[in-house]
Amino acid sequence: MLYRILGLVVTVVAVSGADVCRLPSRLWCSSRKTADDCQVTQQCSAQDWSHETAAPPVNLVLYYESLCPFCKQFITDQLFPTFSKLSTDVLNITVLPFGNAEEKKEGDKWEFTCQHGRGECEGNLMATCALKTTSFNSTAYLPFINCMETHATEHAIWPALLLNCAARNNVSHTDISSCMKSDDGNELEHQMGVATKAEGVDYVPWIVVNGQHTNETQEAAQTDLLKLVCQTYTGIKPAPCTSVLSTDLKVSFKRSRKSKLAKKRHY
Known part of the structure; x- marks a missing residue:
């Protein structure tokens, strides 16, 4: 019996002695590697990847x-x-x-x-x-x-x-x-x-x-x-990301400003 274990994980386990994908079929298109291992790359490319528009999670x-x-x-x-x-x-x-x-x-x-x-x-x-x-x-x-x-x-x-x-x-x-x-x-x-x-x-x-x-x-x-x-997600950043990412921007801005001032004093 096959179980829905991995969500969108790309791990594929081959059955010993046979070239058979053991992931549930709904996961075969979760990545190109998985599709290759399950021998459905062409089908996945036509049905899934070409239609991806929204940022993936x-x-x-x-x-x-x-x-x-x-x-x-x-x-x-x-x-x-x-x-x-x-x-x-x-x-x-x-x-x-x-x-x-x-x-x-x-x-x-x-x-x-x-x-x-x-x-x-x-x-x-x-x-x-x-x-x-x-x-x-x-x-x-x-x-x-x-x-x-x-x-x-x-x-x-x-x-x-x-x-x-x-x-x-x-x-x-x-x-x-x-x-x-x-x-x-x-x-x-x-x-x-x-x-x-x-x-x-x-x-x-x-x-x-x-x-x-x-x-x-x-x-x-x-x-x-x-x-x-938040840093990894490629879509529009959700509200909870605002504080952690704005902190990075403030730190970056302060460092940049200090660097410019140091250069002015040096010259």
Whole structure:
């Protein structure tokens, strides 16, 4: 079964021994690389890219794990606040809860081993099932995940946290709980792992912006994500961008003015 995991992520995983794209068909035209890998470049070029007129949203993909302290900090201090200020037309977010976990097949199911213990594996699965329960709609699942990470600790009691965060954010705790016990939930968490390993994630949080991961982008995202998104977005800047971008202009103007005065004094 294919799952709508990656939003507009360009990661493609080929089936071993066959040249077959495993992304859902609705994602095949998300980038030229994806279209090439899925062998539909000509069709995508004719149907999609030639008709693009509006500025595309900034696509941000977060690879993380539920009990990673720096992941928690990024989600609660940067990702969710920025998401709350910008529309999905400006910022498109995809999250993949897996991180540095390992997996192996035991019978018909996957067994996961996580960096921060069994509790983290449970948290990863809960987040993954929240994605599925909300049909991978970031507007619906991100408030829930932010609630999870706000209260997540090494000794977190996930069932109680699930009830609390689901009630606060209008998400079905029953559906998430059922998913966590199901074969579908187990397989979906495996797919999160497949996509994470395909990306070549070395550490978490691992942040990809418009298909690119660099040290500079990573640092900028963790320092001031709103500013990074505003600078990256090519359309008309939304109101929340005004303050962060105007600050840059003021700093630039002051530096330019000081430079001119220094030259006058020198000559």
